[in-house]
Amino acid sequence: MGLKIIVAVKWVPNTQIVNIDPRTGTLIREGIPSIINPHDLNAVEVALQLKEKYGGTVTAISMAPMSAKAGLEFIIGMGVDKAVLISDRVFAGADTLATSYTLSRAIERLKPYDILLFGQETIDSSTGHIGAQTASWLKIPYIYYVTDVEYIDGVVRVKRRLERRIEVYELPTPCLLVVAMKSNEPRPVKLPYKLRAKMENCIEVWTNNELGLMRECIGLRGSPTRVEKSIATPSIPRKKQKFDGQDVRAAAKWLIDKLIEEGVKIA
Amino acid sequence: MSGSSICPEWELVNKDEWRGVWIFIEAFEGEVNEASLQLLNPGRRIADKIKTDLVGVMLGYNIKHLVNEPIYYGAEKVIYVDDPRLSTYTPEVYAETLVALIRKYKPEILLAAGTLRGREMIPYVANTLRAGITADCTDFDVDVNTRDLIMIRPPFGATLLAHIRAPERRPQLSTVRPNVFKLPQKDTSRKGEIIEERIEIPKPRIKLISTEEVKIEEIPIEKAEIIVSGGRGLGSPDGFKLLEKLAELLGGVVAGSRKAVDAGWIPHEKQVGQTGKSVKASLYIAVGISGAAQHLFGIREAGIVVAINNDPEAPIFENADYGVVADYREVIPALIEEIMMRRSK
Numbered sequence: 227m228g229l230k231i232i233v234a235v236k237w238v239p240n241t242q243i244v245n246i247d248p249r250t251g252t253l254i255r256e257g258i259p260s261i262i263n264p265h266d267l268n269a270v271e272v273a274l275q276l277k278e279k280y281g282g283t284v285t286a287i288s289m290a291p292m293s294a295k296a297g298l299e300f301i302i303g304m305g306v307d308k309a310v311l312i313s314d315r316v317f318a319g320a321d322t323l324a325t326s327y328t329l330s331r332a333i334e335r336l337k338p339y340d341i342l343l344f345g346q347e348t349i350d351s352s353t354g355h356i357g358a359q360t361a362s363w364l365k366i367p368y369i370y371y372v373t374d375v376e377y378i379d380g381v382v383r384v385k386r387r388l389e390r391r392i393e394v395y396e397l398p399t400p401c402l403l404v405v406a407m408k409s410n411e412p413r414p415v416k417l418p419y420k421l422r423a424k425m426e427n428c429i430e431v432w433t434n435n436e437l438g439l440m441r442e443c444i445g446l447r448g449s450p451t452r453v454e455k456s457i458a459t460p461s462i463p464r465k466k467q468k469f470d471g472q473d474v475r476a477a478a479k480w481l482i483d484k485l486i487e488e489g490v491k492i493a
Numbered sequence: 494m495s496g497s498s499i500c501p502e503w504e505l506v507n508k509d510e511w512r513g514v515w516i517f518i519e520a521f522e523g524e525v526n527e528a529s530l531q532l533l534n535p536g537r538r539i540a541d542k543i544k545t546d547l548v549g550v551m552l553g554y555n556i557k558h559l560v561n562e563p564i565y566y567g568a569e570k571v572i573y574v575d576d577p578r579l580s581t582y583t584p585e586v587y588a589e590t591l592v593a594l595i596r597k598y599k600p601e602i603l604l605a606a607g608t609l610r611g612r613e614m615i616p617y618v619a620n621t622l623r624a625g626i627t628a629d630c631t632d633f634d635v636d637v638n639t640r641d642l643i644m645i646r647p648p649f650g651a652t653l654l655a656h657i658r659a660p661e662r663r664p665q666l667s668t669v670r671p672n673v674f675k676l677p678q679k680d681t682s683r684k685g686e687i688i689e690e691r692i693e694i695p696k697p698r699i700k701l702i703s704t705e706e707v708k709i710e711e712i713p714i715e716k717a718e719i720i721v722s723g724g725r726g727l728g729s730p731d732g733f734k735l736l737e738k739l740a741e742l743l744g745g746v747v748a749g750s751r752k753a754v755d756a757g758w759i760p761h762e763k764q765v766g767q768t769g770k771s772v773k774a775s776l777y778i779a780v781g782i783s784g785a786a787q788h789l790f791g792i793r794e795a796g797i798v799v800a801i802n803n804d805p806e807a808p809i810f811e812n813a814d815y816g817v818v819a820d821y822r823e824v825i826p827a828l829i830e831e832i833m834m835r836r837s838k
């Protein structure tokens with residue numbers, strides 16, 4: 227039998243590459259490729275390790291535009307068995323409540339499952355909300371910042387790390403675990419797996435025809451929060467003095483003099 | 494958006510029934526979390542503006558000796574639950590208990606510290622109430638007519654601040670990272686109303702098996718006086734070795750931007766910024782950091798800011814007191830040498 231594991235991954239713009247135009251202060255988005263949220267790969271790695279240890283299947287789900295297929299192929303290349311891409315215009319504009327609602331309804335369709343795995347946060351929005359909100363929709367127990375998972379006699383035992391504390395918890399199945407970012411080394415893609423993604427139909431696409439969710443509950447309409455306006459960040463007034471010259475020794479001397487003037491104890 | 498077309502999964506909300514500003518005050522491990530008390534600062538401002546009460550909410554076991562703390566820092570009321578079932582924290586039990594209190598008292602706003610546990614339990618609370626929530630807010634305002642909380646945070650896109658509202662739903666929830674707001678003045682002569690609430694607490698489905706404190710000797714960056722901080726411009730983890738040398742010489746610590754953290758050059762505990770930590774150092778030296786809004790946010794309370802960057806156009810220079818346009822690999826050794834020279838005199 228083994229474990230039925232579901233891992234949620236988000237398709238995000240690669241912020242390692244995204245840069246701000248220093249003249250206009252806006253985001254340079256042109257030509258920025260998207261990637262699977264790097265912190266979600268830690269969750270994928272935990273899923274694959276669990277499968278290796280206890281048997282079972284790993285299904286990935288993602289709510290994203292169709293271009294995310296490339297990302298799902300990537301994680302199938304890591305060893306994930308299959309993926310569900312939730313993709314429909316009507317889901318656009320969702321805040322975290324509407325996103326987690328849509329994900330949870332899709333997860334219900336994949337029932338029964340034992341363990342849901344989420345990343346700690348995404349690099350584009352960084353809210354970390356979706357794991358807890360999905361647990362709330364599904365009414366299942368959950369825990370964040372998980373570094374290690376074992377499955378003993380039907381009980382999920384996890385180790386988790388807070389800033390100054392290591393805790394061990396036990397959860398029944400089904401449960402939702404949010405994997406701590408950087409808690410493991412996600413495995414590389416293996417070509418045969420990746421080829422499988424292309425050859426076999428490992429990726430299913432679900433639109434709202436499959437999910438049948440009410441418009442009031444999804445997308446912008448299902449989102450309680452509204453971004454009203456964006457305004458320029460007020461900056462803290464600073465002195466803005468720049469060293470004028472090329473010689474680094476002179477620059478160092480200038481800077482140390484300034485710091486001493488400011489009362490920094492240097493010598 | 495008329496009331497008739499709301500999602501049937503949502504509870505109906507009559508906004509006029511919801512009043513009061515609540516601050517969730519963490520009291521784990523037998524002490525009140527300072528990051529929670531800091532929120533009494535914006536909380537006070539919001540409550541005054543819409544003429545309502547500022548309330549501290551506390552959950553725990555054997556916390557009676559702590560319940561006056563929120564009053565000392567500006568709340569007029571504290572509502573607390575003291576129950577053996579809350580002696581160990583699990584996100585679901587704490588979140589459900591808070592949900593039950595919110596349903597009973599109907600506060601219009603709830604702010605909570607974006608500590609690790611806060612970030613774990615507060616989104617569950619918001620979702621269970623089908624309420625709007627924003628993470629990592631950097632400031633607040635309130636619309637006195639609609640009583641909408643205006644939740645402000647830099648979104649993806651860096652130099653702008655988004656104003657976010659949840660106009661149709663109550664309560665309105667936000668988390669705020671520690672040290673974003675200053676602790677209000679403590680006044681132990683302040684008096685307020687203390688309400689002990691007895692409430693049904695759900696049976697835990699998950700069990701804490703063991704907990705162990707990890708000793709960390711290093712000074713955390715949020716407490717450091719001098720910080721030498723590195724960004725992606727360092728190009729490699731070796732760059733941090735150089736920064737460490739300078740930091741050690743100055744009696745400070747190293748920190749980094751998110752890109753330095755993403756690259757794995759420095760641990761996440763040392764990230765400065767909106768999704769990292771806010772620092773209060775009297776001297777902050779930013780090396781190879783461009784100065785994105787999310788980063789700058791973390792150094793609002795810093796004293797002198799020094800920028801070292803080889804791009805004269807980098808926004809960090811507009812946000813620094815002293816700047817040197819050069820390759821850090823040359824400037825940092827020159828600085829180290831200069832300091833050593835002056836000390837040997």
Ligand SMILES: Cc1cc2nc3c(=O)[nH]c(=O)nc-3n(C[C@H](O)[C@H](O)[C@H](O)COP(=O)(O)OP(=O)(O)OC[C@H]3O[C@@H](n4cnc5c(N)ncnc54)[C@H](O)[C@@H]3O)c2cc1C
Pocket residue numbers: 241349350351352648649650651723724725726727749750751752753764765766767768769770780781782783784785786787788791801802803804807819820821822
């Ligand atoms: C939701 C969200 C939250 C975020 N939270 C944070 C946060 O908390 N903290 C944070 O820092 N960022 C955060 N960011 C990311 C932020 O937008 C920037 O991408 C990030 O701060 C940039 O890091 P950086 O300055 O190190 O890198 P870059 O922007 O790549 O800048 C590198 C700089 O190094 C300079 N440089 C290159 N080589 C050298 C050299 N040899 N010598 C000197 N200088 C050199 C370059 O000129 C450049 O200015 C967040 C982003 C999002 C979307």
Ligand SMILES: Nc1ncnc2c1ncn2[C@@H]1O[C@H](COP(=O)(O)O)[C@@H](O)[C@H]1O
Pocket residue numbers: 234235236237263265266269287288289290322325329343344345346347348351352353354355356357
């Ligand atoms: N659109 C999405 N599709 C699938 N999973 C998601 C999506 N958005 C967020 N998640 C999951 O929720 C986690 C937290 O995301 P966030 O709350 O956006 O920081 C991510 O690491 C993913 O595991």
